[in-house]
């Protein structure tokens with residue numbers, strides 16, 4: 001057995017990362033980083049094609065049927081075996097595999113768009129000529145393309161260099177609503193993965209060594225009694241009144257939650273007309289905090305507030321936490337290794353036209369027209385950030401690390417039409433190609449550098465000592481609540497709601 005000789009390098013280990021190619025401790029296989037980068041370059045036309053195809057499709061969460069079929073076809077064409085389709089109750093989720101045995105390297109794809117964010121790929125607000133109103137404002141078209149590109153490059157290298165192990169691609173549908181990764185986590189589909197890679201477009205270049213928030217999503221519905229609001233209001237009980245009492249309670253609660261908590265909601269149904277006492281009214285609410293423990297605490301309190309609001313208004317309350325996510329767990333050895341690779345890959349080089357496009361977008365957004373970011377962020381000390389991702393659940397089940405690559409100009413946020421526009425241009429494609437390079441370099445290390453993988457696993461075991469995964473999804477829910485009835489295989493949404501009402505009669509929901 002050939003041992004990896006880190007001792008030949010007299011400078012500190014962190015510098016070695018930039019110099020040493022990945023070694024196969026068992027086989028002695030060596031893959032110079034240049035080979036990895038060249039292989040990604042070779043698949044970059046495919047990355048561009050996929051990025052543009054997904055951008056044009058711009059399908060919403062759970063409805064990304066064509067996008068997922070297209071990605072599955074690309075993987076099958078490349079020689080991946082489709083091991084699961086419609087995975088864990090999510091019709092547009094899938095798992096594909098290449099190779100066999102250990103180690104198992106995972107790469108996660110996303111491909112859903114956001115409602116109302118459709119825009120032509122131009123630096124001003126302009127609806128799409130083809131009438132598509134959704135848009136890739138979070139750049140999941142680029143995630144799908146870049147992560148697929150990394151997988152295709154790693155697969156090529158596995159074939160060329162006879163690298164042992166399994167490369168597994170997870171089709172993480174519906175990230176924007178009820179992300180499939182949490183359903184997959186509930187089904188134990190990450191159990192044998194040695195390490196997982198992912199990435200996200202943003203306006204910075206950075207390793208994702210951060211903690212995102214854990215969160216729960218709640219549906220709260222009040223049922224009152226309808227009546228004519230003028231003739232006999234005393235005969236009615238307003239469900240909207242209950243919503244108002246509930247939300248007032250929520251906003252008083254806000255004063256006493258932890259500083260890391262976030263509560264946001266919309267009124268989904270507030271009645272039909274002012275002269276009809278509303279029989280039904282409902283709220284959708286998200287509760288976030290830095291860990292599942294604190295989120296569950298908050299959710300329990302919110303259920304009590306709903307119960308109190310129902311008592312105060314003589315209505316009935318149904319309060320269901322139907323979906324949730326864990327916070328994102330970092331991994332220090334993976335973060336450090338990825339930082340080295342990010343610095344090697346560097347920032348994309350932009351043409352004058354691309355810079356001009358970026359500056360026009362910034363002018364349209366009213367931010368300083370400085371163009372694209374000009375620096376790579378140093379490795380951060382795991383700061384908490386307010387958003388959430390369904391990668392969180394995966395990160396508690398297998399060592400996970402991701403990278404952020406600039407896909408929109410500085411000062412432009414995701415979930416905007418400006419980001420949609422940028423994600424449909426060569427700026428977005430360059431982001432996906434650069435991300436694919438960072439992921440492929442890290443992936444090859446996972447497959448070949450077994451002392452590194454050992455370190456990664458040790459860090460993971462230390463962080464998760466005594467931890468037991470408990471799914472944030474209510475066991476009664478077999479498939480996403482937002483799935484249209486024609487795509488469901490476990491009964492209609494109404495049936496599901498009825499089952500919660502029945503359960504609520506017996507326990508905590510009323």
Ligand SMILES: [Zn+2]
Pocket residue numbers: 138139140175200
């Ligand atoms: Zn996103």
